[in-house]
Amino acid sequence: MPIPGENDILKFTEIAKQLRVPFIIYADFETYVKPIYTCDLDPNSSHTCNLSTFEPCGYAYHIVSTDKRYSKSPVVYRGDNIVETFLSNLLEEEDRILHILRRIEPMHMTIDDENLFEATTHCHLCGLKFQNRFDKVRNHDHVTGEFFGAAHNDCNLLFRQVEFIPVVLHNLRGFDAHLIMQRIGRFKNRRLNVIANTNERYISFSISKLRFVDSFQFLSTSLDNLVKNLKSSGEHYFVEFNNHFKSQQERDLLLQKGIYPYSFCTDASKFLTKELPPKQEFYNTITKTHISEEEYKHAEKVWKEMNIQTMGEYHDLYVLCDVLLLADVFERFRCVSMKSFDLDPAQYYTLAGMCWSACLKMTGVELELLTDFEQYQMIERGIRGGVAMMTMRHAEANNCYIPESYDPSKPNVYLGYFDMNNLYGGAMVEPLPVGNFCWLSEKEILELEILNVDKNDKTGYILEVTLEYPAHLHDCHNDLPLAPEKLSIKVEDLSPYCLKLFKRLHKQKIGGEISQKLVPTLRNKDKYVVHYRNLQFYLQHGLVLKKIHRAISFDQRAWLKPYIEFNTRMRQQAQNDFEVSLYKAYNNIVFGKTMENIRTRLNFNLVHTKKQLQKLVSKPSFETFSIFNKHLVGVKNKKVKLLLNKPIYTGMTILDLSKLFMYEFHYDFVKREFGENAKLLMTDTDSLFYRFEVRDLYVEMHKHLDLFDTSNYPTEHFLFSEKNKKVVGKMKDETNGNPVKGFIGLRAKMYSFIIHDEKRSEVKKAKGVSKSVVNKELSYELYLDCLFSDEMERHQMRSIRSENHNLYLKSINKISLSPFDDKRYWLAPHGVESYSYGHFKIMNE
Incomplete structure (x- = not known):
């Protein structure tokens, strides 16, 4: 448990995450869909059989930088050793980017910047007032040299880029990560890290300084929907796409999610095909649907107007467009988030993590964490999902x-x-509860007139009660x-x-x-943990309170209200579908972080050296391992220590x-x-x-x-x-x-x-x-x-x-x-x- 007076306060402290990550890589893989021939099984019994396997056949990636001096054309590759080549390319890009990051650009200040610095009275990072002129320093971008603003010296020291390079793929967790895992173990001299949901499903993983993240964990819909929503905002938001495709004719043709015959591309020989496959080859074997006549005509138009000569060239264009469109969607998402909260999503692993920081930052709340294990256990028993x-x-x-x-x-x-x-x-x-969690004494419980506690009182209660259902x-x-x-x-x-x-x-x-x-039942409730407002309702509607076993009092206030109302207001004012869906997500996603279960987190490592494997399996905490291939093993250890430092009382109350x-x-x-x-x-x-x-x-x-x-x-x-x-x-x-x-x-x-x-x-x-x-x-x-x-x-x-x-x-x-x-x-x-x-x-x- 957190220790009172040491680590028992939760507030926004992540000043460095207000810095826009200077380099980010967007990527995508394409695969062959190789059929597996199996016998028919009994349709009247439950069974599972494999129909096909997926093998990588090509990729594209594109680097976006805050400094246009370091812009590069996107890279497209189709050939042999797909994943090894991809990782080798990215590790070369990492060396180039780290060299730039470690060479700090001198500050470029104009006269207006100097005047702004002298006139500023509050730190642009934490928002607090400067106490004296000696604590006021100039903060600047170490990549571009641009002056950011006046900051406290301590804030300025915290406001520095941690050395990592986000590599963003859409549905990384569900698809592309598995392709990468098949070959990542071959890079023995590079350090691997992972944040795992399960043995094979990862929130994020990294090799060296490359941090792979899933854009679907921020924008949880298909790339097709994301592109359509952003397109409703205006085509000028597709900056990377427009920079690559200079012709308006090309932009009009390609500014949409492409159409690709996945099931047709079973091996490299199909890339030699010199004409667009017939419409039936575009059949989606997962959803069991054919493309429309309109979609096929669009594919024919792309083939003709882009002067495509082979199916291989069509593949290259398709994966290139996907990467550029993903880059523009995610860059717009970063802009909206920076404008709204002054936080960069690229600093985070998931939307939930970013939005939790955003609500702490916007509200300035300081939540007192539970330090009494019995209080934590009691409130934990009161967490019940939706009916x-x-x-x-x-x-x-x-x-x-x-x-x-x-x-x-x-x-x-x-x-x-x-x-x-x-x-x-x-x-x-x-x-909602914010702190000062105290057990009520027996005398205080006897004197508590629970029906008279107003919902807006400064003090609220969570109680453990026995109820009779007449x-x-x-x-x-x-x-x-x-x-x-x-x-x-x-x-x-x-x-x-x-x-x-x-x-x-x-x-x-x-x-x-x-x-x-x-399940809602008509049974009596014994040692039922409940928020006082619910208990009031239950008693007003006929349930009988037989006994209050225990009660916790706490200070409460509507601390999340400014954040929720801000996003609601911005959603109402939004002029396009992209921002409407974003501001809705900003609100909805926060709830899950208020009741995060630390106990379910895995202690899981990806191992690609014999020395590291021996070290992990020899620990007393060793639990199990999974051999993925001869170069990569997953090792699961029990957690030796668990710090219960989440405000679960917030989730329980909500x-x-x-x-x-x-x-x-x-x-x-x-x-x-x-x-x-x-x-x-x-x-x-x-x-x-x-x-x-x-x-x-x-x-x-x-x-x-x-x-x-x-x-x-x-x-x-x-x-x-x-x-x-x-x-x-x-x-x-x-x-x-x-x-x-x-x-x-x-x-x-x-x-x-x-x-x-x-x-x-x-x-x-x-x-x-x-x-x-x-x-x-x-x-x-x-x-x-x-x-x-x-x-x-x-x-x-x-x-x-x-x-x-x-x-x-x-x-x-x-x-x-x-x-x-x-x-x-x-x-x-x-x-x-x-x-x-x-x-x-x-x-x-």
Whole structure:
């Protein structure tokens, strides 16, 4: 644990990360897709087989510098020994760059710079006032010589570039890193470092001073989407691309993600092909889709107008464009981040790391870290993720907005799917713990009037309590019970329907604990850790507080609010899709850092020398090793020391408050206004899907329009309003004002519904199932049949996976849809309706 008075304060101290990294390398590989011929397997059983393997066939890289004197043309290579040549080239570039970095450029100051320096009263790095003129120094760029500003002497000493060169690839972690690992062990005289998620999945790795990072961990969408979003900002942002392609005709032709026949390129002989392969060769074997006629015509136009002679030249142009486009996207991202936070993303490994620094820097907060292990353990037990479950698995609408199926002789039924705007963002602007964590004495606990503590009080509480769930609340609370808990679901918990279904579907004996999941139940809660505001809500809605076992008090304030509101405001003001998505990500990503689990971090090393291997495996902490090839081994050691220095109380509070907001909508609006005429079908963290039996749902919404964001409704709709557009905490209709015709849910994150619009749109969700299967092979009717026939569905999915850093395209036959769900006590005959665990009626079943 942190030691009081020594290392127990968390604040922004990373002054050097405000310096723009002077050199950065953007790179990309292309591969042959070599088929593997296998026999057919049983489609009715789960299995995995390899369809093809990936071998590198070429690469491109481009160096971007803050000093244009050191600019170079991009490098493209196609031939033999791809990865060795790539690493050798980059190590040569490293030697050149380090020579430049170690030769400090003298400062170039103009008269205006001198006047600015004399007039400056605050340090441009830390923002604090100069106490005397002797502590005020000139800070300048050691590469260009440009004057930055006046700084404290100590700040100036900290503001220096650490010697590393970022090498940025898109989807490095999922693809290119595996290609590099196949050969990186051959460079015996170069030091290797790695930050690993798993034995084969790395956040970052480095060889010598080259730090490989994944741009996907900053901008988590395809390069195609990133280019389209940036293009909406204006073509002038594509600086590197435009510098290389001087002709406007070339720019108009190539300024988009290229089209490439991956499956056609199986070996080097294909690069000798002197004409564009036919359209069917562009078939995507992963998504099982063909390119459009328009896309193929564009590829033909590129071939012709760029005077391509062979498929090899087409490959070179394709990989070159990818690298230049990636460079421009990431450079624009760096500019936006520097302008907003004065931090360079190239100094970080992930967007989460940068944004955490940004919020600490912008707010100036000093968070007190927990130094009491028992407090840490108690708060850790209070961390519970988002609630996702089915409550009622099938419903159909019957109302006048769907005239073809409307039966006026039956009750009017509406299906409404609502999502809360920026749920976690809403929690993050609330008062959060900042320090002064103290155990309450027994006397203080007895005197604590928890219902009288205001949400904006300077002091807040996290408590460990025993709660009773009275039986008279069970029917009313059955849809969404209060105080969800991590539940070990056992065989005896299952309903006869679920037990019979499991045995039949899985053809195996079932015994003991099935799984542990976050489940809202109607059971009593013993030693339940909860934020005081949630406890207040639970007590106000009927739960009985039997005992407070322990309580921690703390100082609280809305310290994250300025950061969240800044990004929200900038998102509203953004003039293009690229910046809209960026400012949304800046907010969303911070939450994860507030509850980072240090315990899951790996102590993992990449080893390429016998001496280093012997040293690691001989340690008492040695755990296991993985032989990747004869030049590279991964060694995993147990962590000997673990410093629990993360403010997990922030994450716990945000998670509890987010649940509170959802409960408030459900109980204080839906149940209060509609009672038994509203039935919850499903919830998924920030969304609620209801069946309403009312005359007109939209009229009811109009009475309470302040609760909703209806800016996505058609402008002619009587509910349309931009008053609450993107306002945090408002509920948005996920179907944009179009009525939902039918809903079918199987289990958490596995559901489908039909929207009554011009296309009769089907929304389909199935966690763990590939998008191509969901989009092309699943249907609403298939979900329906799965539930009412009590049968599972299997589908063939394709995925790129690694084995000892060898990449394969795998065909995976797995369960895609299943009617088995153990989060509720489902009732026969088909498990459409259910009881929450703990309901008194279960005893009568």
